[in-house]
Amino acid sequence: MPSLKDLRNRIASVKATQKITKAMQMVAAAKLRRAQTAAEAARPYAERMSSVLGNLASGITVGPETPRLLAGTGSDRVHLLIVCTAERGLCGAFNSSIARLARDHATRLMAEGKTVKIICVGKKGYDILRRQFAQQIIELIDLRSVRQLGFEQGDMIAQKVLARFEAGEFDVATLFYSRFRSVIAQIPTAQQIIPAQIEATGTSSDAVYDYEPEEGEILTTLLPRNLTVQIFRALLENAASEQGARMSAMDNATRNAGEMIKKQTMTYNRSRQAMITKELIEIISGAEAL
Amino acid sequence: MATFNFELVSPERVLFSGDVDAVVLPATEGDMTVLAGHAPTMTALKTGFLVITNTPGNGRRILVRGGFADINQNGLTVLAERALPAEELTQEILDHEILQAEMAYDATNEPAAKHAAESAVAQLREAKAALNF
The missing domain is CATH 2.60.15.10 (F0F1 ATP synthase delta/epsilon subunit, N-terminal)
Known part of the structure; x- marks a missing residue:
């Protein structure tokens, strides 16, 4: 049976924790609004980009001239997984669910006898995956110093990936991130980015296009840019998802702390009452004995 | 129209x-x-x-x-x-853009990319002159 002082201390400490989680929730809510607008503003660009690319690619027959970013290297032996997670924890299952998706993917590929290489964007994913895939992780990209995600970060990562692709280090690249659906729903997603996935549009394929400069030349500049856009978009979606996940995790924590305080206060009051009753009984029985 | x-x-x-x-x-x-x-x-x-x-x-x-x-x-x-x-352009932004273009020019050795970066610098300089900075 803890003493009254112990209970008082415990209640005070839970109250302090509750204040912190409450503050974190509010901070996450404020950040979420910004991240969400950024993610939603980036969507039109990425969508137009893939529809333009779709238009362009549907008019092209795959041949030896086709850029390798679109046609692939012709094999799928080496896979690169780009795992985007957060730099910070305390955001519920956000980091671990992305990492789990990537891990399942990696183990499946390895069981098939493929070589797997991993690039981690964000420290948390690295911490989780390091235990199992220490040999496979080839790079950790740290975005902790970045305050406001910009196109430059997407470009930086894309350049690194492209350089490795040019050097023939891998055949297929898959991007792992969490798509932001709403504050309570973030969907861990795997998206293949090399070779580019083209969705068939089929709507305007009958129109004859003029190309300036040549079709192939446009395609060679458009494909790397598409990569950058997709990565940038993943980063933004991730940022919004992270804040959403943190907000609901902290909301839960605050509520749990509230419940705990209620329970502890109840126990505290009960034992105080019991003590008083006990003292009264002692006095009364003492008086009766006389 | x-x-x-x-x-x-x-x-x-x-x-x-x-x-x-x-x-x-x-x-x-x-x-x-x-x-x-x-x-x-x-x-x-x-x-x-x-x-x-x-x-x-x-x-x-x-x-x-x-x-x-x-x-x-x-x-x-x-x-x-x-x-x-x-209307959002300021001298600092333009100077920054010019600097970036010049860095891109220095960073590459491919003739095509070099030419593109060079024309970007020229265009940005022109823009700067046109806006009277």
Whole structure:
């Protein structure tokens, strides 16, 4: 049976924790609004980009001239997984669910006898995956110093990936991130980015296009840019998802702390009452004995 | 005058969406004006000013750096890698852009990329002169 002082201390400490989680929730809510607008503003660009690319690619027959970013290297032996997670924890299952998706993917590929290489964007994913895939992780990209995600970060990562692709280090690249659906729903997603996935549009394929400069030349500049856009978009979606996940995790924590305080206060009051009753009984029985 | 639908999107936001009379694009092969009923065309863009005209004699200028324009029967879509409306431009932003372009020029050895970076620097300098900084 803890003493009254112990209970008082415990209640005070839970109250302090509750204040912190409450503050974190509010901070996450404020950040979420910004991240969400950024993610939603980036969507039109990425969508137009893939529809333009779709238009362009549907008019092209795959041949030896086709850029390798679109046609692939012709094999799928080496896979690169780009795992985007957060730099910070305390955001519920956000980091671990992305990492789990990537891990399942990696183990499946390895069981098939493929070589797997991993690039981690964000420290948390690295911490989780390091235990199992220490040999496979080839790079950790740290975005902790970045305050406001910009196109430059997407470009930086894309350049690194492209350089490795040019050097023939891998055949297929898959991007792992969490798509932001709403504050309570973030969907861990795997998206293949090399070779580019083209969705068939089929709507305007009958129109004859003029190309300036040549079709192939446009395609060679458009494909790397598409990569950058997709990565940038993943980063933004991730940022919004992270804040959403943190907000609901902290909301839960605050509520749990509230419940705990209620329970502890109840126990505290009960034992105080019991003590008083006990003292009264002692006095009364003492008086009766006389 | 016939109008057509025009959209200008950069990775960060949608800068313009609506009906316009004419748009002048800084295409890689030379500036081109797009009017309603233009043939379906896809073109790459270089650094330069894009001019939007909604009413005759009234243009809005936006500095774009690289990107693509897609003209089809639904209208014109410009995907700009970077887009800055002229009214938001300041000397610091332009100086920063020029510095970046110069760095891109120094960083590459490919003739094509070198040429592109060189023309970007020239365009940005011109823009700076045009805005009287």
